[in-house]
Amino acid sequence: MSLKFINLTPEQQARITAARERVAALHQELPRNDLVVWTAGNVSERIPAQIGEPELFVIKPSGVSYDELSADNMVVCTLDGQKIEDGTSADLQPSSDTNAHAYVYRHMSGVGGVVHTHSPYATSWAARAEPIPCVLTMMADEFGGDIPVGPFALIGDDSIGRGLVQTLLSTRSRAVLMDRHGPFTVGTDARSAVKAAVLCEEVARTVHLARTHGRPERIDQHHIDSLYKRYQNVYGQKGNS
Numbered sequence: 001m002s003l004k005f006i007n008l009t010p011e012q013q014a015r016i017t018a019a020r021e022r023v024a025a026l027h028q029e030l031p032r033n034d035l036v037v038w039t040a041g042n043v044s045e046r047i048p049a050q051i052g053e054p055e056l057f058v059i060k061p062s063g064v065s066y067d068e069l070s071a072d073n074m075v076v077c078t079l080d081g082q083k084i085e086d087g088t089s090a091d092l093q094p095s096s097d098t099n100a101h102a103y104v105y106r107h108m109s110g111v112g113g114v115v116h117t118h119s120p121y122a123t124s125w126a127a128r129a130e131p132i133p134c135v136l137t138m139m140a141d142e143f144g145g146d147i148p149v150g151p152f153a154l155i156g157d158d159s160i161g162r163g164l165v166q167t168l169l170s171t172r173s174r175a176v177l178m179d180r181h182g183p184f185t186v187g188t189d190a191r192s193a194v195k196a197a198v199l200c201e202e203v204a205r206t207v208h209l210a211r212t213h214g215r216p217e218r219i220d221q222h223h224i225d226s227l228y229k230r231y232q233n234v235y236g237q238k239g240n241s
C-alpha cells in the first residue's frame, strides 16, 4: 500500500510543501541559464526527515514543459523511487531519472539536492568521455579540481545512480559527466545543486573556448587546494551558497 501525503505529520507536510515551491522555482533556472532544451533536465530535493518519518524527496514530473511546472505538480517519492499518493494525478509520472536521484539519496546522506541536464558544453565533454581539466580558478573554487567522467550507463534502473555515486565518492567535485550522457550535479540542497550545474556548464564552455587557441595548463594541485579551501569557507555571505 503506498504512502499517503494526508497521513504524514503536519510538520512533514509543511516541509514537503515548502520543498515543492523551491524545486518548482529552481526548474526555471535551467532554461534561464541555457542548460536545457525542451524538457531535458530535472531537479530534486531531499525532505529532511525526523526519526520515525518516511524519507522522501521531491522531483519534477517527467516530460512536462518548464512553463507548466508548479509546486502543485512536483512529485513526491520515497528513497526507493516510488511515488507516494501526493495529491497529484495517479497518472502523473516522476522524472525518468528518478531512480538515479533516489540512488544518490540512499547512498550519500550528505546530499540534499540532485540536478541532471544535457547542457551543451558539458555534454560535449561527456560525449568524448573526457574530464574537464582544472585550468581555471573558478573550477578550483567550486569543484576542487577536475570535473570527472562517470561510467556509461543506461537509464531505467540503478545503473546511472550506481556509476554516479561511485564517481562522486572518488572526487571533491559536485559535478560528474556521465559518459556519453551528460552532467549530474549534487549539493546540500536543490539550490546548491543547480548552482553546480550552472557553473559546470560555464567552465565546460570556457575551457572548450580556451582549448581552441591553445592548451591551457592545469593549476598546480597545492594552489587548487588553497583556492578550494578559501572558496568553500570564506566566499559569499554566511549561510548562503
Ligand SMILES: O=C(CO)[C@@H](O)[C@@H](O)COP(=O)(O)O
Binding pocket: 039, 040, 041, 042, 060, 061, 062, 063, 064, 094, 095, 096, 097, 116, 155
Ligand atoms: O535524458 C533523459 C532521458 O533519456 C532525461 O534526463 C531527460 O529527457 C529528462 O527527462 P524527464 O523529463 O526528467 O523525465
